[in-house]
Amino acid sequence: MIVHLIDGTYELFRHFYGLRRFNKGKDAPYGAVIGVLRTVLQMVEAGATHVGVATDHVIESFRNELWDGYKTGAGIEPALWRQFHPLEDALAAMGVVVWPMVELEADDALASAARLADADPRVEKVCIWTPDKDLGQAVHGDRVVQVVRKGGDQIRDEAAVRAKFGVPPALIPDLLALVGDAADGYPGIPGIGGKTAVRLLLKHGPIERFPPGVLGERRELALLFKRLATLRADAPLFQDVEELRWRGPTEAFAAWTERMQDARLLERSIKARPSHPQE
Secondary structure (H helix, E strand, O other), rough: OOOEEEEEHHHHHHHHHHHHHHOOOOOOOHHHHHHHHHHHHHHHHHOOOEEEEEEOOOOOOOOHHHHOOOOOOOOHHHHHHOOOHHHHHHHHHHEEEEEEEOOHHHHHHHHHHHHHOOOOOOOOEEEEEEEOHHHHHOOOOOEEEEEEEEOOEEEEEEHHHHHHHOOOOOHHHHHHHHOEEOOOEEEEOOOOOHHHHEEEEHHHHHHHOHHHHHHHHHHHHHHHHHHOOOOOOOOOHHHHHHHHOOOOOOOOOHHHHHHOOOHHHHHHHHHHOOOOOOO
């Protein structure tokens, strides 16, 4: 089986701002939610059987306690924010497993789910659908891959992660710690650019192994940023990968499609429902 793990927060943003190109700022109450549901349903119609969606139920996480400048929900447009929780409820009504994260982030859930699925011998491949560069650390050979929706679906296996970032998946947190991640709100180490960071990591390995003189007084700051960049992969999201099998919409989905004024979603989901529970 192939397990598909989807970054629901990213997909919500993607659809919200994608619609902005056409709606002239008149945001439909469930426009982005419908877009995400259609994306997931399209994957099911194409043959996906095991699907899980991770969302940020709130933007803040334990990382905000570690670094004052870490990303928050400030600045998220109200029209977008109002669709966060309806997305979770609508996905669940459609019969999709959803992990709304509070203390951890959606990216932590994706890393945790990937680890759990990777450990199951029945799983042939794990596909993590997100462009976030920090998920590169969850890639494992050609078995756990990252799928980036950009110019056609790009598959990043371990070789592709090395080619793009210059370091193997295990060193992605170290790389981000040194160069920073503007999206997450930490700046990296002053004076260390991408090429220098890659050179140092390939020469010395992880930051903990750097000789004392390489970072000097900046070492502790680098280790803090590495902690921010390191995804938690220990969330107990499921016990059996079969929990991710999509079996069709629940009875509650009809009310959701009526609320969203998209009856076609209900029709498609019923049509895509497997004829037998284990199909």
